[in-house]
Every structure is written in C-alpha cells, then in structure tokens.
Amino acid sequence: MSFAINGQTQLAGVIGWPVEHSLSPAMHNAALDALGLNWRYVAMPVQPGEVVAAVRGLAALGFRGCNVTVPHKLEVIAALDNVAPEAEALGAVNTLVFRRDDGGRLRITGHNTDVGGFIGDLRANGFEPEGRRIVVVGAGGAARGVVYGLLGAGAARIVVLNRTVERARQLVADLTQSGKTAQG
Numbered sequence: 001m002s003f004a005i006n007g008q009t010q011l012a013g014v015i016g017w018p019v020e021h022s023l024s025p026a027m028h029n030a031a032l033d034a035l036g037l038n039w040r041y042v043a044m045p046v047q048p049g050e051v052v053a054a055v056r057g058l059a060a061l062g063f064r065g066c067n068v069t070v071p072h073k074l075e076v077i078a079a080l081d082n083v084a085p086e087a088e089a090l091g092a093v094n095t096l097v098f099r100r101d102d103g104g105r106l107r108i109t110g111h112n113t114d115v116g117g118f119i120g121d122l123r124a125n126g127f128e129p130e131g132r133r134i135v136v137v138g139a140g141g142a143a144r145g146v147v148y149g150l151l152g153a154g155a156a157r158i159v160v161l162n163r164t165v166e167r168a169r170q171l172v173a174d175l176t177q178s179g180k181t182a183q184g
Helices: 024-034 051-060 075-079 085-090 114-124 141-152 165-177
Strands: 010-016 039-045 065-068 095-100 106-111 133-137 157-161
Touching (some): 010 024, 010 051, 024 039, 051 075, 051 095, 075 106, 085 106, 085 114, 085 141, 133 141, 141 157, 141 165, 157 165
Parallel strands (some): 010 039, 010 065
Antiparallel strands (some): 065 095, 095 106
C-alpha cells in the first residue's frame, strides 16, 4: 500500500553531499508502506557549510527527523540542542530526532546508531563480545563505532589494524580520552 503525500504525511529523510545515490529512500519507503504508515522518506542534498541551516529548516518544516551521512556527521553537531552520550563519545552523529519540549520549543537531538546496531546484530547472531579478543580492520567512522561498541560490551582486548598506522592510533587515542581503551 502506498500513500499519497497529504497534510497527514509524516516526513523524514537523509542529508548528505552527494546523496542522490542513496538507497535509503527506497528501503525506508518500502518498509513504511509495508507497515501501512503514511510517512515518506526522502534524500536531501545539503552542501557543506549549509548543514546547520538545513537541519533547522527541516525541523521547522515539521520533519520528524533525519539520518546524516558523509560528510556531515561532525558539522551537524553545531545544529543540535542535545547530543546523546554515544554520539558525543564518537564525535559523530548519524540520526536526528526533532521534538517539541513541554514548553513547545523545538529541540533537535543527535544520536549515533552505529554502536547499538552493530552490537545488537552480533548478539542476535549468537556472538557475545564480553571477554573476547577481537581484531577490527579499519579506522574510519564505522570502525570507530564498532570499537566503541565492543569496548562497551566488555571485549577483553581489541586490536585495530589499518593501512595507516597513525589513523589507528588516533582512533585508539580518541576512545581512550572518552574513557574507553583499545590498542592500535
């Protein structure tokens, strides 16, 4: 069942630059239709330097939230009223929620869902990281979330391998500053 966009349609989407290649709208809209929800999910290209204005505009227009992809996961933090602890520790936001507080003021909260998604999937497939020795290949944004999640899940030791040793060391240093530890 597909809904026509009307005054009752709830809106969400993804911002990035570029973003026209994203498969997120097709996947999300198929799921929304399958659930019978009058929602639409759209890809919105936002140039670097325009992120704060774009996010505040989306919130003011009544969007319920949006996902954030490259290169905006750091820049978007300047638009937020609240940053969830995992996003703050990682220094990256990939999900925004727009809500009005009890006083009617619009509030924008940023989250990072990579950690919960990764650890949840491991556990759903029978792998418990607690007490395990784990190797993570890569030191980019996704690896940062993976290492943070594994540390929080009680992994005994994590070794980060990356083709650029300095980047692996930087990831470890950043997470050590946030109260977590790993080895690069």
